[in-house]
Every structure is written in structure tokens, then in C-alpha cells.
Amino acid sequence: MTKEETRELQRIAQHIRLGIVKSIAAAGSGHPGGSLSVADIMATLYFKVMRIDSKNPKWPDRDRFVMSKGHAAPALYATLAEAGFIPKEELLTLRQFNSRLQGHPSMRHVPGVEMSTGSLGQGLSAANGMAIAAKLDKRPTRVYVIIGDGEVQEGQIWEASMTSVHQKLDNLMVFLDHNGLQIDGKIVDVKSFTDPAARWRAFGWHVLEIDGHDVQAIYSACEEGKATSGRPTLVVAHTVKGKGVPFMENAVDWHGKAPSQEQEEEAINHIKRSLA
Numbered sequence: 001m002t003k004e005e006t007r008e009l010q011r012i013a014q015h016i017r018l019g020i021v022k023s024i025a026a027a028g029s030g031h032p033g034g035s036l037s038v039a040d041i042m043a044t045l046y047f048k049v050m051r052i053d054s055k056n057p058k059w060p061d062r063d064r065f066v067m068s069k070g071h072a073a074p075a076l077y078a079t080l081a082e083a084g085f086i087p088k089e090e091l092l093t094l095r096q097f098n099s100r101l102q103g104h105p106s107m108r109h110v111p112g113v114e115m116s117t118g119s120l121g122q123g124l125s126a127a128n129g130m131a132i133a134a135k136l137d138k139r140p141t142r143v144y145v146i147i148g149d150g151e152v153q154e155g156q157i158w159e160a161s162m163t164s165v166h167q168k169l170d171n172l173m174v175f176l177d178h179n180g181l182q183i184d185g186k187i188v189d190v191k192s193f194t195d196p197a198a199r200w201r202a203f204g205w206h207v208l209e210i211d212g213h214d215v216q217a218i219y220s221a222c223e224e225g226k227a228t229s230g231r232p233t234l235v236v237a238h239t240v241k242g243k244g245v246p247f248m249e250n251a252v253d254w255h256g257k258a259p260s261q262e263q264e265e266e267a268i269n270h271i272k273r274s275l276a
Contacts, residue, residue: 001219005048009215012082013043017244017271019078019091025264027095030103033254035075037179037212037239038146042079044218045144054084057111061139064130066115068123069148069177070104071256076113077101085112121154123147124174128163131172131232142226145174150182153191158203164232165204172232173225176200177212179241181252197236205234212237244271 016039024030046052050063067076074094081088086100093099100109104118115126127145134141151157164172176196184190201207206228210217218237225233241255242248245267259267 001048001216006216009040009043009047009219011275012047013039013215014244014271014275015082016042016075016078018268019081019088020074021245021259021264021267021271023074023077023091023094023101024258025261026092028258029095029256030074030258031071031256032074032245032248032259033181033241033251033256034069034148034177034179035072035078036243036245036248037241038072038075038175038177038237039078039244040213040215041146041175041177041218041237042075043082044215044222046079046083048215048219049222050142050144051140052083052112054112057085061141063141064114064127064143066117066123066127066130066143066145067105068117068127068145069120069151070117070123072146072148072177073101073103073105076105077110080110080112083112086110120148120151121156124157124160124164127172127174128160128167128169131164131169132167134171135169142171142173143169145172147174147176148182149176149178149180149187149193149196150190152176152193152196161200161203161205168230169232170229173222173235174232175212175235175237177239178236179239181241181250181255183252183255185252197234200234200236204231206231207234207236209236209238212239213243244274246270 094101105113131143248254
């Protein structure tokens with residue numbers, strides 16, 4: 001990936017962060033912390049890695065994306081807006097009556113949303129089905145998933161992970177957004193989750209560990225995943241909750257609340273300065 005491509009992905013990630021902050025502030029509710037932490041992954045997937053077409057969102061050979069941690073819907077919506085699936089101005093209708101942009105993604109209403117998620121732990125199971133279907137239909141489709149480190153406390157994740165390996169789903173890649181925080185506090189204090197890479201390897205996955213805010217590392221991980229045969233790939237993406245907004249970074253209080261008008265302005269100004 002060239003320096004110019006790297007800079008462009010970084011720029012797009014910051015625009016995604018702007019969309020996240022603006023939409024949650026307009027709604028007066030939402031989950032900024034875990035949405036901001038995945039912006040770099042989203043930018044790299046949608047603008048460098050995935051085979052998609054915003055003008056033909058149901059293209060049969062498209063790649064699929066599942067936001068398993070559905071409360072990070074603002075990150076998905078902001079990405080879809082940047083990619084041309086929905087109008088950017090629609091982001092300001094998040095969580096409002098009669099809006100398509102519900103608090104958790106709905107595949108019934110929003111073009112580009114492949115799976116309705118919200119109840120944690122279920123996205124990988126659905127992604128398994130998509131990956132199996134692609135193999136049965138002999139399509140080039142690859143399936144990408146983001147799960148949260150709090151979410152992996154759900155037993156269904158581990159049941160699904162065994163299925164992924166058993167079915168040899170080498171067209172499946174999962175990003176673990178490992179920001180270390182969940183709604184109740186630090187992951188290690190709520191339910192110990194040491195060495196996630198070793199745990200997934202023990203289940204038979206091809207596992208990588210990266211800086212989840214380094215777009216070059218994200219892209220390289222995706223390329224390695226594509227080249228891996230016979231098993232799925234899990235990427236432990238070390239991230240910062242609230243990344244890009246200093247007063248939200250590593251602060252569990254920003255798991256699920258909206259900024260005030262003054263805080264919104266402060267966040268937007270900081271992100272815009274990074275784009276200058």
C-alpha cells in the first residue's frame with residue numbers, strides 16, 4: 001500500500017469519526033467509545049479490502065460485513081455514508097422515530113447492512129452461514145466480522161468459533177476490537193480475558209495481532225487472511241476506546257452516552273484539526 005493510499009485511509013477514518021460524533025450527539029444517545037475504536041478498521045475494509053458496490057448493494061458476489069457488536073452501529077452507518085450507501089445527512093436521524101438508522105443495525109431497512117445485530121454474541125454464527133453459503137455456491141465472497149472483547153464473554157461466540165474451524169472457513173476473517181473496556185469497566189475486572197490470541201489459536205484459528213489503528217497493519221492482516229488456506233483468520237486488533245477524541249479515550253464512561261453540545265464541538269474541532 002502506498003503512502004498516498006495510507007494517508008487517504010487515515011483521512012477517511014477521521015471522517016467516519018466525525019460522522020460517529022455528529023450522529024450520536026444529534027440522537028442524544030448511543031455508544032461512541034466502541035464506535036470510535038473501530039473507525040480505522042472500517043475505513044480499511046470498505047475503502048481498500050472489500051469487494052462492494054454502493055450502486056448495487058445486493059450484488060451476489062459482494063463481500064459481506066457483520067458488525068457483531070451491534071451497539072457500534074454509528075461506526076457502520078458513518079462508513080456506509082462515506083461509501084455512498086446512504087446520504088450523509090441521514091446520519092443526523094440516528095435513533096429518531098421513523099429513521100432507518102436504529103440504535104442497532106437492521107438489514108431490513110439500511111442498504112449495505114448484511115445482518116441485524118444487537119444481542120451480543122450472534123454475529124459470528126450468522127457470518128458462518130454466509131461463508132458456508134459462499135463456498136456451496138462457489139462464489140468469491142469473503143466475510144468480515146467485528147466482535148468486541150466484552151462480547152466474547154458470550155458462549156455462543158465460542159460455539160460459533162468451533163464451527164468456523166470445523167467447516168474450514170478460510171473465506172472468513174474476524175477482527176476482535178480489543179480495547180480493554182466494556183460497559184461495566186475493565187474487561188479483566190469483569191471477566192478475565194488474558195491472552196486472547198492464545199485462546200483463539202487453541203480453537204484452531206489462524207491468529208494475528210496488530211495495532212488496530214494502523215491502516216497498513218490492518219490491510220496486511222487482510223492480505224494474510226486471504227492467503228491462508230483451510231482455516232479462518234482472527235485478528236486481535238489492539239485499540240483505544242474512544243480513539244480520536246482525547247476526553248473519550250480509555251474512559252469507560254463513554255461506552256454509552258452522548259456528548260453535550262460543547263463536548264461535540266470540542267470533539268469535532270479536534271478531529272478536524274487532524275485533517276488539516
